[in-house]
Amino acid sequence: MMENKNKPRFIQCVCTGECPGFDWLVPNLWKLINKVRTQLDVAYAVVHPQLCVKDGDAFLENLLQEGKKDLKYIISACDPAMQKKLFKDAFNKKGLDIDKQLILSLIHI
Secondary structure, eight states: OOOGGGSOEEEEEOGGGTOGGGTTTGGGHHHHHHHHHHHSOOSEEEEESOTTSHHHHHHHHHHSOTTOTTOOEEEEOSOHHHHHHHHHHHHHHTTOOHHHHEEEEOOOO
């Protein structure tokens, strides 16, 4: 088991809870987050209401650790290709390599 400081960080975006693609998530959100934090080897699991807006950018910039090229971030959000484009600036500002450090996923329980 990795030290907590080197474990991947898990971020779940809920797309405001109103996106039709996430209908399954809203009633199961806390079940999913608890499964992630107890069954996956992650440092923590957090939820953000909408990562693709201004406060989502600010959240990522605060969360990402500058220069920590050994850390991985797992982001479960709507469309992986679109999200990668949206998160690129936050990763670049922290000197991180989005292609090596970001794992995008759509998780279903």
